[in-house]
Amino acid sequence: MKKIIIITASFFSATFLLQCSGSKKIEYNIPAYFKGDRKTELLSNLKKGSILYKNNCSECHGIYGKGKEGMPNFTNNEIQNYITAYQTNDVTNHAVMKKLLPEELSMIVTFLQMRKIDSIPGHRH
DSSP states (O other): OOOHHHHHHHHHHHHHHHHHHSSSSBBOOOOOOOOOOHHHHHHHHHHHHHHHHHHHHHHHHHSSSSTTTOOOOHHHHHHHHHEEEEHHHHHHOGGGGGSSSSHOOOOHHHHHHBBGGGGTTTTTO
């Protein structure tokens, strides 16, 4: 029984390490004037934006799975169109945005605008 527990624990440890080593850290274009607590808060919001994007947008817009490892390189115009659709309650497209709080949409937008495109594995231009 002890041997089975050791083998199981080893398997899960190896699986965890492989998952961690395979994911590339996303880098951001953060202005130099963001320092200290302000930079820490921004990085926290960018991480939240990344998670919100993954949970709310990636099924259609790729990244993080379902065979779509790339993320579109959204233009500022496209991002502004999404913001306008949200603000005007236009649910004809991207109805999932209506589930987002304004702060959550802001975090997603900031994530999309500040991420370094070259740091995204399999990104599309």
